[in-house]
Every structure is written in C-alpha cells, then in structure tokens.
Amino acid sequence: MAVYTDVSESELGAFLESYAIGQLLSYKGIAEGTENSNFLLHTSSGAYILTLYERRVDKNDLPFFLGLMEHLAKKDISCPLPVRRNDGEVIGTLAGRSAAIITFLEGMxxxxxxxxxxxxxxxxxxxxxxxxxxxxxxxxxxxxxxxxxxxxxxxxxxxxxxxxxxxxxxxxxxxxxxxxxxxxxxxxxxxxxxxxxxxxxxxxxxxxxxxxxxxxxxxxxxxxxxxxxxxxxxxxxxxxxxxxxxxxxxxxxxxxxxxxxxxxxxxxxxxxxxxxxxxxxxxxxxxxxxxxxxxxxxxxxxxxxxxxxxxxxxxxxxxx
Amino acid sequence: MAVYTDVSESELGAFLESYAIGQLLSYKGIAEGTENSNFLLHTSSGAYILTLYERRVDKNDLPFFLGLMEHLAKKDISCPLPVRRNDGEVIGTLAGRSAAIITFLEGMxxxxxxxxxxxxxxxxxxxxxxxxxxxxxxxxxxxxxxxxxxxxxxxxxxxxxxxxxxxxxxxxxxxxxxxxxxxxxxxxxxxxxxxxxxxxxxxxxxxxxxxxxxxxxxxxxxxxxxxxxxxxxxxxxxxxxxxxxxxxxxxxxxxxxxxxxxxxxxxxxxxxxxxxxxxxxxxxxxxxxxxxxxxxxxxxxxxxxxxxxxxxxxxxxxxx
Missing domain, CATH: 3.90.1200.10 (Aminoglycoside phosphotransferase (APH), C-terminal lobe)
Known part of the structure; x- marks a missing residue:
C-alpha cells in the first residue's frame, strides 16, 4: 500500500502526449499494489491506471506481463487492456521508471x-x-x-x-x-x-x-x-x-x-x-x-x- | 499519505444505501491527505470522495467543516459539495468512524x-x-x-x-x-x-x-x-x-x-x-x-x- 514515486503534472502531461487518451483531468496515487506505484487517471476519454514499475519488477519481464494482458483482453478475459502509445509501444519512461497505462476496470x-x-x-x-x-x-x-x-x-x-x-x-x-x-x-x-x-x-x-x-x-x-x-x-x-x-x-x-x-x-x-x-x-x-x-x-x-x-x-x- | 482504515464492499454498500448517488462501481483508497482516510468512489452517477475521519479530527468540528464547504459551494467557490444523506444529514458512521461523502473535483x-x-x-x-x-x-x-x-x-x-x-x-x-x-x-x-x-x-x-x-x-x-x-x-x-x-x-x-x-x-x-x-x-x-x-x-x-x-x-x- 504505497506510492513510492510521485509524478508532477508537467511530467505526466508530457508523458501523455505519447498517447491518444484525451486530456488529463486528474490523477490520484492509489493505495493498492505492494510492488509498484499506481495512479488512477481521469481523462476526457475515461479512467485509466498508470503504473510506475519500481525496483522489485524486472524490466525485461514487462513485455511478457503487458503482452499477456493484451492477449487475454483480446480473448474476452476481463482484465486491463494496456494502452498502446502513438509509437505502437506499451511501455514508456516516466520519472525515471518504466511506466505503462492500462484501462481501468470498475468493480470491488x-x-x-x-x-x-x-x-x-x-x-x-x-x-x-x-x-x-x-x-x-x-x-x-x-x-x-x-x-x-x-x-x-x-x-x-x-x-x-x-x-x-x-x-x-x-x-x-x-x-x-x-x-x-x-x-x-x-x-x-x-x-x-x-x-x-x-x-x-x-x-x-x-x-x-x-x-x-x-x-x-x-x-x-x-x-x-x-x-x-x-x-x-x-x-x-x-x-x-x-x-x-x-x-x-x-x-x-x-x-x-x-x-x-x-x-x-x-x-x-x-x-x-x-x-x-x-x-x-x-x-x-x-x-x-x-x-x-x-x-x-x-x-x-x-x-x-x-x-x-x-x-x-x-x-x-x-x-x- | 495513507489509508488508515480499510472498508469492506459490504460495509460500504450498506452505508451508500443512505445516499441517492447511484450504484457503487469501484472505490480506491487514495494516497492523499495526512489526517484522514480517503477513498475515490465511482458510482453510476459520477465520482466522489469518501472520507473517514480519524482520531486527529474532532468530531464536534465536522458540522463546521462540512457546513462551510456547502456554504462556499453554493456561493460558486470551486470546492467539494458535501452530499446529503437521505435523512438530510451530511455526516454518517462507517467502520466505526464519522464519515462523509463529497463531490470529486477534477484537476491536478x-x-x-x-x-x-x-x-x-x-x-x-x-x-x-x-x-x-x-x-x-x-x-x-x-x-x-x-x-x-x-x-x-x-x-x-x-x-x-x-x-x-x-x-x-x-x-x-x-x-x-x-x-x-x-x-x-x-x-x-x-x-x-x-x-x-x-x-x-x-x-x-x-x-x-x-x-x-x-x-x-x-x-x-x-x-x-x-x-x-x-x-x-x-x-x-x-x-x-x-x-x-x-x-x-x-x-x-x-x-x-x-x-x-x-x-x-x-x-x-x-x-x-x-x-x-x-x-x-x-x-x-x-x-x-x-x-x-x-x-x-x-x-x-x-x-x-x-x-x-x-x-x-x-x-x-x-x-x-
């Protein structure tokens, strides 16, 4: 339960220029996940989760994790869909960390x-x-x-x-x-x-x-x-x-x-x-x-x- | 930066029966505020902040704080509007703590x-x-x-x-x-x-x-x-x-x-x-x-x- 890394609005704004998910309206660090920093984003196109991958996650594993979510989501498994950047990638860099945006799932x-x-x-x-x-x-x-x-x-x-x-x-x-x-x-x-x-x-x-x-x-x-x-x-x-x-x-x-x-x-x-x-x-x-x-x-x-x-x-x- | 008190879905569901803000879709503890536990709620009618007041806040002050927000919001100051319960009150009890729901403001x-x-x-x-x-x-x-x-x-x-x-x-x-x-x-x-x-x-x-x-x-x-x-x-x-x-x-x-x-x-x-x-x-x-x-x-x-x-x-x- 933590946000290990804070992100400034200007850093995040610049990061989001690589995505086509609309205008940023708000972001809140959320107290979920024990390994990474997670933010709930509201944009003009909906809600998303932004994850900054902290030291416990091996960067080399990220294509597997995010590729798997994309594979499963496309097969109608209810899981987050990684949002592709304008350059086609799903992994970017924010605040010195690997970072990805995935769709937000409602539910408790x-x-x-x-x-x-x-x-x-x-x-x-x-x-x-x-x-x-x-x-x-x-x-x-x-x-x-x-x-x-x-x-x-x-x-x-x-x-x-x-x-x-x-x-x-x-x-x-x-x-x-x-x-x-x-x-x-x-x-x-x-x-x-x-x-x-x-x-x-x-x-x-x-x-x-x-x-x-x-x-x-x-x-x-x-x-x-x-x-x-x-x-x-x-x-x-x-x-x-x-x-x-x-x-x-x-x-x-x-x-x-x-x-x-x-x-x-x-x-x-x-x-x-x-x-x-x-x-x-x-x-x-x-x-x-x-x-x-x-x-x-x-x-x-x-x-x-x-x-x-x-x-x-x-x-x-x-x-x- | 903390959520001091967790809330179960069933407790929260029961609490929300006293409000007319639609069906609960999700809630996330957010890493903001140093005194209280705050959750960002999504319901079928929009986004809200749920606050559980922890020990540092004097319960006797809550009518002042929440009444002030309501007063200011009605005068077009951009601040959260406390949501009234079906019984007309703005303060309820959840997880053993005084609790209130206010409207969520977009912005960074x-x-x-x-x-x-x-x-x-x-x-x-x-x-x-x-x-x-x-x-x-x-x-x-x-x-x-x-x-x-x-x-x-x-x-x-x-x-x-x-x-x-x-x-x-x-x-x-x-x-x-x-x-x-x-x-x-x-x-x-x-x-x-x-x-x-x-x-x-x-x-x-x-x-x-x-x-x-x-x-x-x-x-x-x-x-x-x-x-x-x-x-x-x-x-x-x-x-x-x-x-x-x-x-x-x-x-x-x-x-x-x-x-x-x-x-x-x-x-x-x-x-x-x-x-x-x-x-x-x-x-x-x-x-x-x-x-x-x-x-x-x-x-x-x-x-x-x-x-x-x-x-x-x-x-x-x-x-x-």
Whole structure:
C-alpha cells in the first residue's frame, strides 16, 4: 500500500502526449499494489491506471506481463487492456521508471468472499488458462522450488523467531518436495497470485482480474491450488469446504482436471502455501520496520501448509 | 499519505444505501491527505470522495467543516459539495468512524506552481474570504498563538536536535509576538492550510480548493501570509518575488488590503512560518519512525521565518 514515486503534472502531461487518451483531468496515487506505484487517471476519454514499475519488477519481464494482458483482453478475459502509445509501444519512461497505462476496470474486491464468488473465480481461472494457451511469450516461474530455496536460505536461520520449530518443519517440506513434487502435469500460463484483492466483482458478477506481475508458465493445477489457499480459508485459518467445492466446481465447469492433477492437488497446495509463507517470512525478517512496503504475517500460511499435509485426497477439498 | 482504515464492499454498500448517488462501481483508497482516510468512489452517477475521519479530527468540528464547504459551494467557490444523506444529514458512521461523502473535483495540484498559478490562488483566497463572511458557524483557530505554545512546550527541550540554536530563537519569536502581534485586523473564515496540494488546476485555470479541515475564524491577512509561505518560496527556500507579486495582486484584485493589514503582513508571515515549523517539529520529534503519517522536515519553515524577520515592509513581498 504505497506510492513510492510521485509524478508532477508537467511530467505526466508530457508523458501523455505519447498517447491518444484525451486530456488529463486528474490523477490520484492509489493505495493498492505492494510492488509498484499506481495512479488512477481521469481523462476526457475515461479512467485509466498508470503504473510506475519500481525496483522489485524486472524490466525485461514487462513485455511478457503487458503482452499477456493484451492477449487475454483480446480473448474476452476481463482484465486491463494496456494502452498502446502513438509509437505502437506499451511501455514508456516516466520519472525515471518504466511506466505503462492500462484501462481501468470498475468493480470491488471482496474482503469477505462467499462461495458464489469462489465459483466465479474458479471459472475465470480456468478461462484464463485456456485463453493463455496460444500466447507466444513464456516466462519461467521465478518463485518455483529453486526460488523458494533462495528465500529459505535467506530466512532459515531466523525462522524459529517467527514460530518455534519452523526451521525443522520447512526443511522436511523441502525434502519431501524434492522426492514427490509432481512432474509432467498440464502446464501453461498461470496468474500465480490470484488473491481476492486481484479479482473485482460488481455484485456477484466477476468484473475483472488484475495484477499479472507474477504471471508465468507453470502447472495449471498449481494456480488452482493457490486459489484454494487464497479464497477458501477463513480468518481463523479453518478451511471452508463449501467454498472449496464451489471454487473447484467452477474451475472444472470450464476446464476439467486430469486424474494426475487431482492426485497432485494436496501436494501442490502445500507447495503453494509454502511459497506464500516464504515470501512473507523473508519480508518479515528483512524489511526494516517503517519501510513503505506493508509486511504481512507469515503465520497464516504456516497453518495452511499444515492443513494440506493432513489431506489424503483432493475430495477433502470438495473436488467431485 | 495513507489509508488508515480499510472498508469492506459490504460495509460500504450498506452505508451508500443512505445516499441517492447511484450504484457503487469501484472505490480506491487514495494516497492523499495526512489526517484522514480517503477513498475515490465511482458510482453510476459520477465520482466522489469518501472520507473517514480519524482520531486527529474532532468530531464536534465536522458540522463546521462540512457546513462551510456547502456554504462556499453554493456561493460558486470551486470546492467539494458535501452530499446529503437521505435523512438530510451530511455526516454518517462507517467502520466505526464519522464519515462523509463529497463531490470529486477534477484537476491536478501543481508540484511546481508558476506566478500564473499564484495569481489565481490569490484571487480564489480573497473570493473565499468574501464568500465566507455570512457563514453562520464559527470555529476558533486551534493553531493560534496559544496552540503554538502547546506545540512548543512539547518540543522545546529537544528543538536544538533539529537545528542548533532553535530553542533560543523561537523563545525570542514568542516574546516578540507577545508584544507585537497585530490586533483588530479584518477577520472571518480562513482556509488556514491553502498549500499547493489543496488547490487543483486544469491547465492555468483554478478548478478547486479542497481540504477545509483547518478552516477557522482568524485574520484574513494571516491566511494570505500562509499562502506567501506555501506558494512563493523555491525549493532552495529563496523567496520568488514574481510569485509574491502575483499572489498579492490576485488577492487585491478581489479584496484590497487595508493599511493595517499591509503593515502587519511581515509579522503575520513570521507567525505563519512558525506555526508550520512547530507542527512539523512536534511530529518530527514525537511520531515514531515507521508510523503511517509522513513526517515533513521543519527546517524549511525555520528558513522562511528568518526570511520574514528581515522584511521591513510588505512591498518587499511584491505588494503594490
């Protein structure tokens, strides 16, 4: 929640001369997104989001992220459409940073999603997987098991400060994944971060998917497992079976899971919980208090990881 | 720059049932305002600002602030119009806080204002003074000399940490103000915080005055002196005479200053510089690093205070 870089009206005005989106009427830094600076623009032609890409984003990945949004939007996935500049490009430079303008999507993210929302998210995620199949670019998942290992190496020694016994527990998870992580599941473009704050609704209708800045190529079922973690647990870390059933049914309505994917789901969900636990743990231990980046408690993902370890079959998530 | 309080879609939806502003389409926490939580709302009838009043604002002052905006807007001052609820009130409760909705004003605040902007601000400030004359409510200036004294008592002992010699210097200012602060100048409703981030422009045309949460009754010329401090100094703390001349001419075009006001201007400008120095100094010394409130360096207002002490006559500001 931050605007890391302010932009002056004259800088922005000059930047917008490269676009055909009308006259600038207002811009407000918005308190969303943890990685980049985002501004909500009003122009005479409508509302847009201006993003300045900060240091955590690799500039070389921007053509993938923005190209993917454009690809998906053209396939009628409800996601922002990057606005092309007059020179045909989608990436410019503003205030010394790479910058892009995307269309603004109306809608609200659900602080307390219901099973109905979960079903819609399942459908949208499967739709995204299908629509991404013929996207020409690819990007390795920077937060694959090798990426997790790097985060763990940077926080392992102090892990027990967060929860006693965590060091031994996570070491054992890594050892298990080493032996049993699934291979050869159906794979392609995944969103990789489809948490509630990245999905907009108008009433019960899903109106938009946003924030494709973790998108990459990986197992489709891993993306679904992340949604189980992101959408189907309550504030007290209990799993809501009704939501799980709705999410999985919504997904399968559009893209049925293979037998291998069904079998792999508990392991993938454990891995996904570990991935979010590790980024939070690393930030928790390394970012100084008072930095603009909001730190989130890793503990809730420790609980999810343990929950998934008890799961014998994906039917316990509500998969039918 | 912060959103202190998040609001869920369902809470906000219920809150909006008390208003006739159409269907909620989106809301974004915006990184503006240092005292309250602000959201930019899009509804089917347009754009609005939702403000949740946080602890620094006294709830008892809200009828004054919101009533003033309504009074001024009805007199064609470009300022937000508070939206009345279906029950006729302008103040409701949301997320445990007093809350109000005001119309959204398009326009940008000038990070680098020119003399043309300064002239427009002068005109608008005088217009505000005239339009406020028949407003029925009044509010004492909480940051009058007694208020400054409280801030000083809370930071005096550590003042020399910020700048060596500051303790002696400010004590002497207080003593001088005790003897020489003007009395009986023309007074009425003042904005009291008309810095560039509270004034919107579309091109060179002033499109809005915002943030009336320091408004109060005090000398008109003190408000003008604050604008000298806020608009007419450069980043290197040098006074820009061209801007001073434009601001003062703009003001006098709408409301000519009396002789007493002209004579008092250097003293008022010193006092205003001290007032902003003191709030910054107090925050600087008392707010912990890492709090969401952004702390601003008091030093630039020490420089302005010293500048005004050298001024013999208001003509040195460009007053004709």
């Amino acid at each position: 993210w659900m602080r307390r999603p219901t099973a109905i929302h979960c079903r819609e998210v399942g459908k949208a995620l499967a739709g995204l997987h299908l629509a991404g199949a013929d996207f020409q670019l690819s990007r390795a998942n920077a937060l694959d098991r090798a990426g997790w290992r790097k985060l763990w190496d940077g926080s392992r020694a102090r892990a027990d400060e967060v929860e006693c016994g965590l060091l031994t527990e996570v070491d054992a998870e890594f050892a298990d994944f080493e032996r049993n992580w699934p291979k050869d599941l159906p794979a392609g473009i995944i969103h990789a971060d489809l948490f509630p704050d990245n999905v907009f609704f108008l009433g019960e209708k899903l109106s938009g998917l946003i924030d494709f800045y973790f998108a990459c190529n990986d197992f489709y079922a891993y993306d679904l497992a992340t949604c189980l973690n992101a959408w189907c647990f309550e504030k007290d870390n209990s799993f809501n079976l009704t939501k799980g059933r709705a999410l999985l049914a919504g997904y399968q309505q559009v893209r049925p899971l293979t037998d291998a994917e069904r079998q792999a789901l508990p392991m993938l969900a454990r891995g996904s919980a570990l991935r979010f636990m590790l980024t939070r743990l690393y930030d928790w231990l390394t970012i100084p208090d008072g930095a603009l980046i909001q730190k989130r408690d890793p503990v809730e993902f420790i609980r999810r990881m343990r929950f998934h370890r008890q799961i014998g079959s994906a039917s316990e998530y509500g998969l039918v | 605040w000038m990070r680098r204002p020119t003399a043309i902007h300064c002239r427009e601000v002068g005109k608008a400030l005088a217009g505000l003074h005239l339009a406020g004359a028949d407003f029925q409510l009044s509010r004492a200036n909480a940051l009058d000399r007694a208020g400054w004294r409280k801030l000083w008592d809370g930071s005096r002992a550590r003042a020399d940490e910020v700048e060596c010699g500051l303790l002696t210097e400010v004590d002497a200012e207080f003593a001088d103000f005790e003897r020489n602060w003007p009395k009986d100048l023309p007074a009425g409703i003042i904005h009291a915080d008309l810095f560039p981030d509270n004034v919107f422009f579309l091109g060179e045309k002033l499109s809005g005055l915002i943030d009336f949460y320091f408004a109060c009754n005090d000398f008109y010329a003190y408000d003008l002196a604050t604008c000298l401090n806020a608009w007419c100094f450069e980043k290197d703390n040098s006074f820009n005479l061209t801007k001073g001349r434009a601001l003062l001419a703009g003001y006098q075009q709408v409301r000519p200053l009396t002789d007493a006001e002209r004579q008092a201007l250097p003293m008022l400008a010193r006092g205003s510089a001290l007032r902003f120095m003191l709030t910054r100094l107090y925050d600087w010394l008392t707010i912990p690093d890492g709090a969401l409130i952004q702390k601003r360096d008091p030093v630039e207002f020490i420089r302005r205070m010293r500048f005004h002490r050298q001024i013999g006559s208001a003509s040195e500001y460009g007053l004709v």
